[in-house]
Amino acid sequence: MAALNPFVWDRPVDDPSKIVGMEPFAHEVALVLKGQTNVALFGARDTGKTTFTTQLALELAKDHGPDAPPFDVVRVNLQRVLSLPGFIGCVHDALTGHPDKRLRRAAQRQMSVLEKEIGFDIKLIKGGVRRTGITPAQDAETLHAQLVALRSVSDRLVVVFDEFQRLRRCPGEPLALIRSALMSTGAAHVSLLFTGSIRNALKMMLEDSEQPIFGEAAQMQLPVIDRVDFLEYLDFQFEATGRPAEEAALDHLLAVTGGHPRRTQQLAWEAWAASPRGGVDVETVIDCHERLVQSVERSEFSSAVQLLANGDEAEFNELRALQLLADRGGGNVTSRELAVLYGFSSHSRVPTALERLRGRGLVDQRADGWYVVDPLFGEWLARHSPLRDTPARGH
Ligand SMILES: Nc1ncnc2c1ncn2[C@@H]1O[C@H](COP(=O)(O)OP(=O)(O)O)[C@@H](O)[C@H]1O
Numbered sequence: 001m002a003a004l005n006p007f008v009w010d011r012p013v014d015d016p017s018k019i020v021g022m023e024p025f026a027h028e029v030a031l032v033l034k035g036q037t038n039v040a041l042f043g044a045r046d047t048g049k050t051t052f053t054t055q056l057a058l059e060l061a062k063d064h065g066p067d068a069p070p071f072d073v074v075r076v077n078l079q080r081v082l083s084l085p086g087f088i089g090c091v092h093d094a095l096t097g098h099p100d101k102r103l104r105r106a107a108q109r110q111m112s113v114l115e116k117e118i119g120f121d122i123k124l125i126k127g128g129v130r131r132t133g134i135t136p137a138q139d140a141e142t143l144h145a146q147l148v149a150l151r152s153v154s155d156r157l158v159v160v161f162d163e164f165q166r167l168r169r170c171p172g173e174p175l176a177l178i179r180s181a182l183m184s185t186g187a188a189h190v191s192l193l194f195t196g197s198i199r200n201a202l203k204m205m206l207e208d209s210e211q212p213i214f215g216e217a218a219q220m221q222l223p224v225i226d227r228v229d230f231l232e233y234l235d236f237q238f239e240a241t242g243r244p245a246e247e248a249a250l251d252h253l254l255a256v257t258g259g260h261p262r263r264t265q266q267l268a269w270e271a272w273a274a275s276p277r278g279g280v281d282v283e284t285v286i287d288c289h290e291r292l293v294q295s296v297e298r299s300e301f302s303s304a305v306q307l308l309a310n311g312d313e314a315e316f317n318e319l320r321a322l323q324l325l326a327d328r329g330g331g332n333v334t335s336r337e338l339a340v341l342y343g344f345s346s347h348s349r350v351p352t353a354l355e356r357l358r359g360r361g362l363v364d365q366r367a368d369g370w371y372v373v374d375p376l377f378g379e380w381l382a383r384h385s386p387l388r389d390t391p392a393r394g395h
């Protein structure tokens with residue numbers, strides 16, 4: 001077998017045979033959606049939400065018995081949306097780029113009917129054509145009509161809005177439009193999946209009674225990839241490409257990434273690339289990890305730290321909380337002694353700072369406490385800290 005890089009970390013995984021450990025959860029979510037309940041799925045950045053939607057689409061296409069026949073899926077990527085015209089562009093891309101030809105054609109038919117109705121070509125919205133005389137109300141009408149067209153492409157449909165929290169700042173009431181087009185009578189055959197990487201933002205959109213989609217979705221959390229599943233996957237991929245890895249090397253790899261999906265794949269890739277003749281050992285993994293931790297220096301993470309360091313008191317407190325978490329872990333974040341050590345005026349300020357950091361997607365909370373989401377960022381912070389309690393690993 002040719003030695004092609006088996007580890008994907010720079011984009012969502014789209015090859016189903018390379019998606020690790022998501023089958024049971026995809027099954028669970030598919031049944032909820034087929035049962036006509038919308039789902040809001042939370043997962044921090046780079047932990048596999050978009051990848052999961054690929055597994056989910058496969059699951060939804062299965063026949064789960066008389067009450068749960070196959071469903072089609074349209075995935076709308078909202079990551080770059082700033083405005084209603086941008087939203088319209090994303091829906092357009094989702095339909096014209098749909099992987100299933102049958103659905104793509106159905107969408108084309110719906111779109112041309114729609115374009116006749118509104119009197120212009122939807123894709124012109126994307127082209128930056130002169131928009132003089134187009135009112136926000138007209139954009140809203142176009143989006144609404146487009147979403148109504150979208151719901152007609154299949155008799156059983158799940159629409160995925162990926163990075164849904166983006167719409168929070170989009171002017172023109174996109175949520176009300178979604179509600180009216182995709183959650184009303186006439187849309188009984190449509191279920192929605194909202195994914196979000198900023199938990200507070202997603203929650204706010206669903207739990208605020210002023211919001212048009214208040215209470216309309218079951219909230220779920222993307223599960224972590226089981227350690228043994230990940231280990232087996234790595235083991236198999238190193239082996240299958242002729243570069244077998246030592247068990248201890250794989251253990252170390254997963255230990256330093258904590259099983260974080262993207263960082264695990266990235267470190268595996270580095271170790272793979274560094275071992276053209278196979279025999280991947282612990283030293284190789286340590287060296288590669290070292291390089292990756294150093295690369296945080298020039299990344300957006302160090303810009304984020306600069307931003308906090310130069311900010312107001314509240315932002316500086318975020319920096320304190322971030323450093324405390326990186327150095328000491330999340331088990332005892334509100335201890336008075338630690339608060340003093342990190343310069344908080346009161347330990348009662350720590351939770352607020354952590355909440356704000358969570359709003360930025362930099363930290364999160366799980367059953368065993370708070371943690372820095374990105375394991376390399378956490379390691380980089382701790383390494384440069386004068387207050388770390390364990391001496392930096394000599395290397
Ligand atoms: N189920 C999975 N199995 C293996 N690797 C995964 C999985 N999910 C995510 N990854 C890794 O994480 C990276 C980011 O995944 P992505 O789906 O883009 O995350 P998100 O949408 O949450 O930002 C992928 O490039 C891949 O390396």
Ligand SMILES: [Mg+2]
Pocket residue numbers: 012049050051162
């Ligand atoms: Mg994504």
